[in-house]
Amino acid sequence: MSLLDIMHAATVIPVIAIDDPKDAVPLAEALVAGGIRVLEVTLRTAHGLEAIRAMASVPGAIIGVGTLTQGDEFAAARDAGAVFGVSPGLTPSLINAARNSGLPLLPGVMTPSEVMVAREHGFRQLKLFPAVPAGGVGMLNAIAGPLPDVTFCPTGGISIETAPQFLACKNVACVGGSWLTPKEAIRTGNWEHITHLARAAAALHAE
Template sequence: MTPEQASVFSETLCRTAPVIPVLVIDNVATAKPLAQALVRGGLPVLEVTLRTPAALEVIRAMADVAGGIVGAGTVLTPEDVRAAKAAGARFAVSPGATDRLLDACEAEDLPLLPGAATATEAMRLLERGYRVQKFFPAETSGGAPALKAIGAPLPQILFCPTGGITLANAADYLSLPNTACVGGSWVAPKSMIQSQDWAGIEALAAQAAQLSPR
């Protein structure tokens, strides 16, 4: 898969819903009901971060959920790429980008949403063909004002900001012309997952799904 093809896929993915839930899951048993609640609430694109020992099994479980599009987040190495694809991930998300990681995703035909935090990083990815990128860590990198400023000289790049995004500030990002969607964990709080409050998570997802890009 070429970077240009990955960008086409990523743009479609990012425009599917205004919020991509960023999920850190410890217990595989919660995977399916969590995914089902989020999909019912209107958030079908799910990012399962590779930050727990259970992550790959969680991806396998969620991959079977009707209507869901499950990907792997915190993808750092070629080994992560291969493991994520084997588990059923349909896309990958990284906090940054290295040549080895980009090469692996292209070789494995796994669409990548690569991370950038500065204009230089964004330009390097654009030079390679990635015009859809993750802005991370969004809030500590200057928030919506910084992303707006990057968009002035680089209007051809479309972003999914992640990192510190909440219901309170999501609209600030979604109002920007260079933002397709945001990523956030607030739609699936750890406490609600542990208590298996699927109705509550569905309600949070429904609220987030009502957020409108510009």
């Protein structure tokens, strides 16, 4: 499955931070039950790799690793079961690690120059991050003219209310968001609520 296929399989990719490993599987099951299959598990907590390993066993789930900032994280995430990676930016060491590990990378960019540098290194699928501070829909529409062969997953500051505006951009395949996994719902094990949020996200359309 290519990175572009993964992006097109997801209206919204939830950005997930796991504080307690026991929450990993029921959270993934709740999201998949609601129609959200592509899950980005970040390395922002100490349990990121453990959560990836657990979630990879959930039928229908497509697990990615987020917040990749160092080259040595790629192989460990791949071995844990991640099938794609996401980074907040792009550095020479991340480029090398992506190539050596074989883990498809969705790197973060914020400016046209960063888009062009990523493009020069063969990356055509990018994460606009942080999307709203970077210019949001206006930035994406402006970039589409001179750089029409790049597809984005904007992430950062997007809500269920604003997501359709981003999805309407011709160079956007999906959006990233943290609203699908509220900490309180995870802490209390309210998986039904998370499935409800997932259903609403999966039903979003461009407007």
